[in-house]
Amino acid sequence: MEFLTETFELEELQYFFDYINNGSVFYLIIPFFILELIRYAVLKKLNWNILGDSLANVVTVFAFIMIEFVLGALLIYQLYFYVYENISLPHLPLNIVTVSACILLADFAYYWDHRIMHRIGIGWATHTVHHSSPHFNMSVAYRFGPLDAVFPIFFSLPIVMLGFNPWMLLFVELFVQSFQAILHTEVIGKLPGPIEYIFNTPSHHRVHHGSNEKYLDKNYAGIFIIWDRMLGTFAKEEEKVVYGITQPLNSINPIKVFFHGFTRLYHQMKSAKGLRSKLSFLIRPPGWTPPAD
Amino acid sequence: MKNSTLLIRSLLIIAITAGIPHALAFYSPSDPKPAVNTQSEELSVEPPTIEQDTIQTIWLSKYEVTFEGLQEKAVYQIKKEGNSLKCYSIELIDALGNRYPDSTLVMSQIELDEYTAKSNYKIEYEGNKYDVESYLVMNEAGDISLNYTYYEYSGKETWKRLY
Numbered sequence: 501m502e503f504l505t506e507t508f509e510l511e512e513l514q515y516f517f518d519y520i521n522n523g524s525v526f527y528l529i530i531p532f533f534i535l536e537l538i539r540y541a542v543l544k545k546l547n548w549n550i551l552g553d554s555l556a557n558v559v560t561v562f563a564f565i566m567i568e569f570v571l572g573a574l575l576i577y578q579l580y581f582y583v584y585e586n587i588s589l590p591h592l593p594l595n596i597v598t599v600s601a602c603i604l605l606a607d608f609a610y611y612w613d614h615r616i617m618h619r620i621g622i623g624w625a626t627h628t629v630h631h632s633s634p635h636f637n638m639s640v641a642y643r644f645g646p647l648d649a650v651f652p653i654f655f656s657l658p659i660v661m662l663g664f665n666p667w668m669l670l671f672v673e674l675f676v677q678s679f680q681a682i683l684h685t686e687v688i689g690k691l692p693g694p695i696e697y698i699f700n701t702p703s704h705h706r707v708h709h710g711s712n713e714k715y716l717d718k719n720y721a722g723i724f725i726i727w728d729r730m731l732g733t734f735a736k737e738e739e740k741v742v743y744g745i746t747q748p749l750n751s752i753n754p755i756k757v758f759f760h761g762f763t764r765l766y767h768q769m770k771s772a773k774g775l776r777s778k779l780s781f782l783i784r785p786p787g788w789t790p791p792a793d
Numbered sequence: 794m795k796n797s798t799l800l801i802r803s804l805l806i807i808a809i810t811a812g813i814p815h816a817l818a819f820y821s822p823s824d825p826k827p828a829v830n831t832q833s834e835e836l837s838v839e840p841p842t843i844e845q846d847t848i849q850t851i852w853l854s855k856y857e858v859t860f861e862g863l864q865e866k867a868v869y870q871i872k873k874e875g876n877s878l879k880c881y882s883i884e885l886i887d888a889l890g891n892r893y894p895d896s897t898l899v900m901s902q903i904e905l906d907e908y909t910a911k912s913n914y915k916i917e918y919e920g921n922k923y924d925v926e927s928y929l930v931m932n933e934a935g936d937i938s939l940n941y942t943y944y945e946y947s948g949k950e951t952w953k954r955l956y
Contacts, residue, residue, distance in 0.1 A: 505817060505875065509898055581894035585870075585883055589815065593874040598814045605810050612803070662811045667896055730802055732794035 507593045510667055517671035521678045529681055533638040536687060552752035554639040559754035560629060564644035571649055579657070580666035589663040599672070602664050603723070606672045609655035610722035615733065617651055618717050621768075624786040625761035626651070632757060634744040636709055641681035645761055676722040680705075690737070700725045703737045710741040746787075818875050848905055849878055856937060856952035857886075864888035869899065869952060878903040880912070903929070914941055916948075 533554075540546035584591070592598045617623035626645030633640045656673065660666050683705035690696060690703045700721040708719040718735035721728050728734035749760055769778045777790035858867045868884035880900035885893045900912040914927035927941035929952075937952035 507874070507901070509901065510896070578894060581883070581896065584896075590818070591872055591874060592814050592818055593879075595814075597817050601810050601814045605807065608803075608806055608810070658807075662807075663815065665896065727806075730806075731799055 504597050505593075505595050507595050510594060510665065513594060513599065513668060513671060517675055521671065521674040524678050524682075529638050529641075532682070532685065532687075536637045536685060539687060549752060550635055550637075553633055553635050554637070556752045556754040556757045557633065557639040557643040560644050560758050561642035563646070563754075563758055564648060567646060568649040571653075576653060579653070580660050580669075583657055583660045584666050588661045591665065592663045594665065594668060598664065599668065602659070602668055602672045603675065605659050605662070605664070606656070606669060607676050607722045607724055608727055609652070609659060610673075610676050611720050611727040611731070613652050613655040614720040614722070615717075617648075618720065619785050620783050621765060621780075621786060621788070622647075622782045623651060625765040628745055628761040628764075628786075629758060631709060631745050632749040632760065634748065636684060636686055636706060636741075636743045638681065638684050640709075641684040643757070646758060679723045684709075696725075697729075698724060698726055704728075706741045706743075707735050707737045709743050711744050711746050712739060712742050714739070715741065716746075845905075848907055849873060851908075851935075852878060852903070852905065852910070852931070854935070855883070855955040857955055858950055858952050861949045867895070868955070871900075871903065878905065900927075914939070916941075 537546065540550060614627075617627040626647035629645035630640070630643050630648070633643055652673065656669060659669055680700075683700060683702050685702050686706070688702040691699075691701050695701060696703065700719070700723055704719045704721065704725050707715045710716075715735055718733055719725065719728050720733055725734065747764075749757065751757060751760070765781060769781045772778045772781060772790050774790075780788070780790065852871050853873060855868055855870045858869050860866070865888055866886040867882050868886070869880050870883045871878055871880045873879075878900075879898060880903060882895045882897040882899050885895045887893070897915075899915050901915075903910050903912040908931045910929040910931075912927055912929070913924045916923050916925055923943060925941045925943045925948075927939055929937050929939050931937050935954040937954075939948075939950040939952060941948050
């Protein structure tokens with residue numbers, strides 16, 4: 501059992517996760533997306549809307565990366581290390597057990613971050629971007645909103661406080677995102693039972709992207725669907741999924757796509773009477789309306 | 794599902810998942826990596842004695858490191874992970890005094906003999922990385938002087954203890 505506690509260095513971990521997190525874009529995501537385009541063509545579904553939508557997705561990811569980069573340089577980097585050095589439990593060594601626990605915790609944090617983004621107005625204003633595509637393919641995985649990088653900070657910091665190395669956590673968080681990316685496909689049907697029971701799969705994630713009444717606010721998981729099963733938000737893929745949001749965006753303009761959540765939130769707040777009602781839109785669930793006077 | 798159920802289940806998940814690696818680190822007899830020969834393997838399964846613990850505690854601290862001939866500085870921290878001591882660079886300070894957070898392992902296993910110690914020191918020079926055997930001596934004030942020699946090149950550093 502010595503291998504469980506055998507320590508390794510951060511550089512080894514970085515090399516391993518780089519291969520998965522960054523490398524997978526080239527050896528998995530892009531080839532798979534090309535396969536999906538071929539599938540659309542074979543099914544005679546390939547049209548300018550799908551291509552324009554995919555292009556808008558790519559534009560949003562670049563905008564997201566820019567925001568993430570600025571945030572990382574100014575805040576996350578400093579904050580994570582300040583917390584790690586000053587208000588954390590004893591630092592954990594880098595070994596297989598620690599990395600495995602970090603993956604579980606980062607995935608659990610992702611679950612709650614994701615759930616909160618769906619259930620409060622300010623969260624939905626940014627996350628609705630990801631859900632606003634009426635299509636479901638690999639490019640949708642990279643369709644991000646302006647503040648999608650901000651919310652995870654609040655859920656990651658407690659993991660740093662538990663003694664997990666911030667760099668390791670960062671690699672693992674990217675790993676959770678990379679795993680999530682490959683779920684955005686209609687090409688893969690249901691997988692064998694045990695896999696569907698434990699892991700998040702394309703089938704489970706199609707449900708998450710559904711605007712069908714029975715699929716709303718379900719399957720928030722990143723890697724492990726067990727979190728949804730344990731916390732009462734699981735739904736099986738049964739009826740045909742209608743992708744998108746309940747109030748469709750009907751646009752492939754990247755700027756409109758990127759900011760539409762905040763535009764809608766702004767209009768809701770503007771039309772509300774009284775400061776309390778206006779602010780309530782920030783923390784109330786999407787669809788909430790102020791009580792009549 | 795009730796909010797209280799959500800809270801309890803979530804806390805349990807976090808406590809169990811974070812508790813396992815902490816328990817393992819706490820009860821782990823030793824960092825097995827340096828145990829490359831039979832003799833050290835035998836030593837590594839021995840639980841640490843109180844005396845060993847006391848000696849280790851003396852070294853646990855943050856240190857401001859000045860490098861001979863350089864204006865740049867760094868802050869190192871000697872930490873206990875499992876039962877072994879490691880040293881990390883946690884902050885880099887440029888010539889103008891600007892500070893940048895860092896998290897680089899510079900010594901993966903420090904072998905103590907009371908107030909002296911030795912360890913492989915990971916240094917980087919002109920883009921190349923080297924593992925150099927280094928010797929550390931702690932003075933009465935708790936500061937450390939470090940010496941290493943690598944072929945014809947030798948280096949000296951002063952680690953000033955930060956309280």
